[in-house]
Amino acid sequence: xxxxxxxxxxxxxxxxxxxxxxxxxxxxxxxxxxxxxxxxxxxxxxxxxxxxxxxxxxxxxxxxxxxxxxxxxxxxxxxxxxxxxxxxxxxxxxxxxxxxxxxxxxxxxxxxxxxxxxxxxxxxxxxxxxxxxxxxxxxxxxxxxxxxxxxxxxxxxxxxxxxxxxxxxxxxxxxxxxxxxxxxxxxxxxxxxxxxxxxxxxxxxxxxxxxxxxxxxxxxxxxxxxxxxxxxxxxxxxxxxxxxxxxxxxxxxxxxxxxxxxxxxxxxxxxxxxxxxxxxxxxxxxxxxxxxxxxxxxxxxxxxxxxxxxxxxxxxxxxxxxxxxxxxxx
Amino acid sequence: xxxxxxxxxxxxxxxxxxxxxxxxxxxxxxxxxxxxxxxxxxxxxxxxxxxxxxxxxxxxxxxxxxxxxxxxxxxxxxxxxxxxxxxxxxxxxxxxxxxxxxxxxxxxxxxxxxxxxxxxxxxxxxxxxxxxxxxxxxxxxxxxxxxxxxxxxxxxxxxxxxxxxxxxxxxxxxxxxxxxxxxxxxxxxxxxxxxxxxxxxxxxxxxxxxxxxxxxxxxxxxxxxxxxxxxxxxxxxxxxxxxxxxxxxxxxxxxxxxxxxxxxxxxxxxxxxxxxxxxxxxxxxxxxxxxxxxxxxxxxxxxxxxxxxxxxxxxxxxxxxxxxxxxxxxxxxxxxxxxxxxxxxxxxxxxxxxxxxxxxxxxxxxxxxxxxxxxxxxxxxxxxxxxxxxxxxxxxxxxxxxxxxxxxxxxxxxxxxxxxxxxxxxxxxxxxxx
Numbered sequence: 108x109x110x111x112x113x114x115x116x117x118x119x120x121x122x123x124x125x126x127x128x129x130x131x132x133x134x135x136x137x138x139x140x141x142x143x144x145x146x147x148x149x150x151x152x153x154x155x156x157x158x159x160x161x162x163x164x165x166x167x168x169x170x171x172x173x174x175x176x177x178x179x180x181x182x183x184x185x186x187x188x189x190x191x192x193x194x195x196x197x198x199x200x201x202x203x204x205x206x207x208x209x210x211x212x213x214x215x216x217x218x219x220x221x222x223x224x225x226x227x228x229x230x231x232x233x234x235x236x237x238x239x240x241x242x243x244x245x246x247x248x249x250x251x252x253x254x255x256x257x258x259x260x261x262x263x264x265x266x267x268x269x270x271x272x273x274x275x276x277x278x279x280x281x282x283x284x285x286x287x288x289x290x291x292x293x294x295x296x297x298x299x300x301x302x303x304x305x306x307x308x309x310x311x312x313x314x315x316x317x318x319x320x321x322x323x324x325x326x327x328x329x330x331x332x333x334x335x336x337x338x339x340x341x342x343x344x345x346x347x348x349x350x351x352x353x354x355x356x357x358x359x360x361x362x363x364x365x366x367x368x369x370x371x372x373x374x375x376x377x378x379x380x381x382x383x384x385x386x387x388x389x390x391x392x393x394x395x396x397x398x399x400x401x402x403x404x405x406x407x408x409x410x411x412x413x414x415x416x417x418x419x420x421x422x423x424x425x426x427x428x429x430x431x432x433x434x435x436x437x
Numbered sequence: 438x439x440x441x442x443x444x445x446x447x448x449x450x451x452x453x454x455x456x457x458x459x460x461x462x463x464x465x466x467x468x469x470x471x472x473x474x475x476x477x478x479x480x481x482x483x484x485x486x487x488x489x490x491x492x493x494x495x496x497x498x499x500x501x502x503x504x505x506x507x508x509x510x511x512x513x514x515x516x517x518x519x520x521x522x523x524x525x526x527x528x529x530x531x532x533x534x535x536x537x538x539x540x541x542x543x544x545x546x547x548x549x550x551x552x553x554x555x556x557x558x559x560x561x562x563x564x565x566x567x568x569x570x571x572x573x574x575x576x577x578x579x580x581x582x583x584x585x586x587x588x589x590x591x592x593x594x595x596x597x598x599x600x601x602x603x604x605x606x607x608x609x610x611x612x613x614x615x616x617x618x619x620x621x622x623x624x625x626x627x628x629x630x631x632x633x634x635x636x637x638x639x640x641x642x643x644x645x646x647x648x649x650x651x652x653x654x655x656x657x658x659x660x661x662x663x664x665x666x667x668x669x670x671x672x673x674x675x676x677x678x679x680x681x682x683x684x685x686x687x688x689x690x691x692x693x694x695x696x697x698x699x700x701x702x703x704x705x706x707x708x709x710x711x712x713x714x715x716x717x718x719x720x721x722x723x724x725x726x727x728x729x730x731x732x733x734x735x736x737x738x739x740x741x742x743x744x745x746x747x748x749x750x751x752x753x754x755x756x757x758x759x760x761x762x763x764x765x766x767x768x769x770x771x772x773x774x775x776x777x778x779x780x781x782x783x784x785x786x787x788x789x790x791x792x793x794x795x796x797x798x799x800x801x802x803x804x805x806x807x808x809x810x811x812x813x814x815x816x817x818x819x820x821x822x823x824x825x826x827x828x829x830x831x832x833x834x835x836x837x838x839x840x841x842x843x844x845x846x847x848x849x850x851x852x853x854x855x856x857x858x859x860x861x862x863x864x865x866x867x868x869x870x871x
């Protein structure tokens with residue numbers, strides 16, 4: 108009856124239905140087209156990942172298939188000097204590890220402390236002033252941090268430890284500034300993790316007579332451990348991938364050793380005040396100069412980049428796994 | 438009556454309890470101070486950074502002129518009176534000279550070939566007296582900076598600076614801001630006195646524009662797909678994992694991707710040879726277009742993540758209302774969801790652009806020019822950007838270039854501050870509560 112009434116009213120209004128009412132689903136090609144375009148937009152990100160993997164693997168393969176290069180030497184020799192055919196990644200890897208380690212020594216404790224202060228102790232007004240400061244620190248471009256490392260931190264280090272101990276380009280000041288750079292990331296991710304712990308847990312602890320400090324350390328931090336772990340690993344991944352700070356402040360040549368014995372003598376390989384070049388710094392320096400395609404130099408930077416990509420991808424996957432596995436549900 | 442003293446196990450009692458509690462509270466206070474100290478350390482780091490940059494951007498410089506301006510003026514006019522306004526308060530103002538005199542001065546002092554070259558660039562008679570004054574300074578007077586000091590030294594250590602300046606023969610001392618109008622408008626130069634950031638700023642703007650045009654439609658489209666159409670399908674989950682992984686990839690890897698794909702494989706497209714608008718002998722793939730596409734790929738995950746948050750924040754009731762009135766899915770999205778999500782999307786886009794402005798490493802890999810004095814004039818031009826200019830100046834050993842780098846850093850920071858302030862203002866203005 109309703110349908111009849113509708114049909115009559117539509118014919119009365121002079122519509123084209125003229126008594127017939129089509130209630131089936133109208134074909135809308137425009138909708139399908141738009142959906143197709145949106146799917147394409149989403150697929151671009153997959154294409155990007157595929158592109159990265161294909162490009163890195165292809166050029167690295169060209170590098171390793173070159174008769175002058177052996178995969179075993181790549182991992183076991185201690186000098187990286189393409190000009191004389193030495194391709195051991197150890198010096199670059201060591202410099203990356205050293206600078207990232209120094210950065211983590213600064214950023215992890217300080218970041219966690221800032222996060223605990225912001226989530227447990229700070230008044231809302233203090234939090235309102237402090238969080239923008241952290242955001243500003245996070246927004247400063249890395250090349251500015253590189254300038255800061257070379258012109259401010261290095262003179263201070265040379266003043267404290269002596270000019271003959273600390274070289275002008277050294278890994279310690281680069282590591283320090285990487286720590287400052289990572290600090291806002293650690294602080295904000297840790298603070299998110301700590302704030303996600305329900306208040307009930309804290310209240311329970313206070314009710315049992317715990318001080319604020321004891322609650323924070325014994326109750327809140329263990330409860331937020333998965334988020335904190337993820338934050339730390341993301342920070343390590345960022346420190347490993349950092350380029351401009353080390354390119355400016357750490358040095359412009361890999362710190363090569365003649366042999367493993369040389370490296371371990373006097374623990375010279377762990378000296379942070381020496382200059383060194385990380386994997387990322389090396390890539391930037393080589394590609395900033397004249398680079399002819401298909402030369403061994405061109406292929407070699409792709410092998411370094413592949414290693415870098417694998418390391419950061421592994422770290423990111425581990426951090427996601429930690430969150431999934433250890434997340435506590437309240 | 439509870440005895441004083443600890444029974445050896447369990448919770449302390451009596452007066453021992455008092456000292457136990459006090460001890461714990463004191464530990465808590467000490468740690469609270471340490472946590473506060475850590476926060477202060479972060480703030481101090483930020484201020485140290487700003488202090489360092491501002492300190493190096495202003496200060497006294499000692500410079501020597503090849504030809505002193507007073508000598509130039511007096512030699513030209515001889516016994517005739519010098520026009521008004523030129524010699525005032527012990528300073529020579531070349532821009533107050535009449536243009537005809539300036540051209541004659543220039544002609545008398547530079548080589549014939551150089552004069553012809555300058556004339557060919559733009560007829561000298563047509564140039565303004567300010568331009569001619571600049572030309573006279575660059576070609577004839579040729580000031581050369583021999584020493585430079587920082588702001589704190591200039592403010593607090595004048596005596597030492599004056600003593601050092603005395604030792605340099607014929608050097609004049611002048612307080613100089615390294616960030617001046619001419620710094621912003623001059624092109625790159627190998628001489629620190631004349632160098633400016635104009636080419637770098639234009640390069641940055643071009644690259645950012647191309648990145649914006651490339652990545653904003655794609656990013657917003659992908660976000661719409663993930664939020665509205667994707668649901669829990671396998672494709673949507675794959676895309677989401679991809680984006681999370683891509684957001685964590687170091688920026689230099691994007692540079693390698695750009696180098697291999699945009700600069701090398703797509704060279705006919707990115708160099709402009711395909712369109713026939715460039716000279717095939719000098720064109721290569723290291724152009725603004727390659728750089729813009731690379732940076733676009735870099736900021737794509739950021740835009741997608743932020744746009745998703747913005748779209749997710751639009752309440753379901755709006756969508757349901759649209760469907761209830763018979764709108765199709767796309768009609769609901771385009772007419773209801775998107776307009777309400779625009780402020781959030783805009784904030785995300787501005788944050789992504791800020792990130793794009795500060796990127797250095799991927800652009801060095803893609804092939805920014807190391808020395809370029811011509812402004813980019815299209816998507817197929819060679820380029821350099823502001824952060825790369827800062828990197829190159831910082832890498833030079835001379836102190837003057839460190840000061841130039843500090844000035845360029847100030848310009849970059851002001852630009853970023855303006856963008857982020859705009860983002861915050863927009864967010865606050867258009868934030869709606871439902």
